[in-house]
Amino acid sequence: MTKLCDASACVGCGACAQICPKNCFSMQLDKYGFWVPVVDRNVCVKCGLCQKACPALSPTYTLHEPHAVLCATLKNRPEVLKKSSSGGLAYALSHAIIKQGGVVFGAAYTPDMQVVHQEVTDLAGLSALQGSKYVQSHLNTTYQQAKKRLLEGKQVLFVGTPCQIAGLYTYLGNTPQGKLLTCDLLCGGAPAPGLFAKYIAYLEGKFKQKITCFNFRSKKYGYGYLHLLSTFNGRKSVLLTGKDSSFVRTLGLGYVRNSCFDCPFRSVQRVGDITAGDFWNLLVPVKQFEQGLSLGLVNTEKGHSFIKTHLAPVMQLKTCTLQDLKNSQNVSIRPTKKKPADYDEFFKQAKELSWPELTKRYIWPKSSFKHNLMDLLPPCVTSVLRRTILRVKLWRQQKAK
């Protein structure tokens, strides 16, 4: 078994594996712990379909200039909004599609805590998709399934990172796409599934119980700071602080997939009909901020008419400016992300060291003082601090007017 190609831009979407008529691919974890397609050359008939479906080798997607920048939050559904990472934009799109008899594809945890894309056909299934899982998701056969649904004439929503949406368009090729709606996420890079498995195993060992759910963005103490909540055996929930919460830092520190460094989607121009992210640094009333704010980009006519018809009744929407977008996102729309000098060493050591040792040697020393302090303070304190800072900023803004 060998790697299919040396495309350093391989995003690991597995479009090649999904299109192969001979099933000669498997998705495996590479030495860094990311999903890559691996081909069995003994079975390969060199038909070349895999290369045609690859978004890195044969890009067949369009990047759109957004028509509008929105700040959005779900109306009147506080319990649902609590489960979403931001303002619930991805959830609201999914809800509307299911209501129309369509299907949704998004990322959920498997019972052994892998992050895998799956198809959801009813409203009850949507909660599994809610919440950002900051790990490269395995796309399994979801491109194949989405194509099948489109050919059956069903409405399809596909939510994923921009490279996954680009992979979908390239895979679909000439398949009719009138009933396809896509939502790409603003993305600062995807951390490694192999590393996440190590981290989960460490937590399970420490707490001596099986993890059944992991929330990277618990809103127990409000929206804003990344509070990690781990649920054990479906019952006990533990808010992870200090070194136990360090996995999520691998994103900010740049221990992400190789293709994330020169990512063509790290831009204001977007691949999906709609883009969803967090609206950081937008000054809004504190109560609204505490519930979660989505940044929505409306990129195509299809996205525009869907939002107008289906989201306006269920979401509080505010039109913002391109400058608000730029103020909000300091990494996900900037052209390049710097690769850490110790990138290879980090992933090599990740295999040797225990999770606390890895954190002590690589993650904590490189994190900012502010982040380390925020992780050490009890969440109720950080939440009061955050609210106070926001109130002061709002007061200053009003005074300046």
Ligand SMILES: Cc1cc2nc3c(=O)[nH]c(=O)nc-3n(C[C@H](O)[C@H](O)[C@H](O)COP(=O)(O)OP(=O)(O)OC[C@H]3O[C@@H](n4cnc5c(N)ncnc54)[C@H](O)[C@@H]3O)c2cc1C
């Ligand atoms: C790896 C990653 C990096 C991100 N980086 C940024 C960033 O730098 N800046 C920013 O503003 N936003 C970023 N986001 C997006 C943000 O965290 C929220 O996912 C987004 O705002 C949607 O929130 P919501 O409340 O609208 O959706 P929710 O209702 O919470 O639904 C979340 C949606 O995200 C999808 N999803 C969850 N995990 C994954 C995954 N691993 N891969 C693909 N799809 C997934 C689910 O299918 C679901 O549809 C990132 C997300 C991921 C997964």
